[in-house]
Amino acid sequence: MLRHILPSINRRYATIAPLIKIGDKIPNTPLREASPFNQVNAFDALKLYKKVLILGSPGAFNPLDSRSQIPCYLDHMHDLASHGVDMLAFISVNDPFVTKAWEESFNVDNSKVRFLADPQGEFVSSIGLEQQSKEGTQIFSKRFAMILEEGKVKQLFVEPENGLTCSYPSSILHNLSHPEFTRNP
DSSP states (O other): OHHHHGGGSOTTTOOOOOOOOTTOBOOOOEEESSSTTOEEEHHHHHTTSSEEEEEEESSTTOHHIIIIIHHHHHHTHHHHHHTTOOEEEEEESSOHHHHHHHHHTTOOOTTTEEEEEOTTSHHHHHTTOEEEOTTSSOEEEOOEEEEEETTEEEEEEEOOTTOOSTTSHHHHHHHHHOGGGOOOO
16 A cells, blocks of 8 residues: 555655565556656556566666676677567666666667666655665665566566675576576565
8 A cells, every 4th residue: 555655755754665576567657768758657668568677776877787787688688588578677766868878878779678767766666676875865776677577577686785696687597597486575
């Protein structure tokens, strides 16, 4: 229930929504793509693909994602496709112009990769993957990987703070090859 009312609560006093579970549909919260005027609703936009890999990032241009995670995923697009992944979506709590610049820094094929901005942190808050800055003044995303099929969560991997293990491409490819290891943190 909290998941549905959280966006209307003053974030300063809000608690984090329960963690999304395997089998849940992703919420239809607004995201932005390329500009503040191009709103896409998460569920509506991502249910169109058979299998989507969503990667949550603490922020655009952070060194761990920009130098390691994203280039490695882009190098493994063929491997992901062989496991049925037809869309890779990067989501970060950033201004849409920043997210667009981040996308352009990788020169990606937009038919297979999307960079989506969650400017107010509504999406990550609604799925329970929100983090507060140490000062408590800023919201950002935990680093995570989520595999969706027709808009429903099939696998979810949430990194420990500053970690890069379970959401790294080799780990995700292993889990796509062995779905019996699916886990929910």
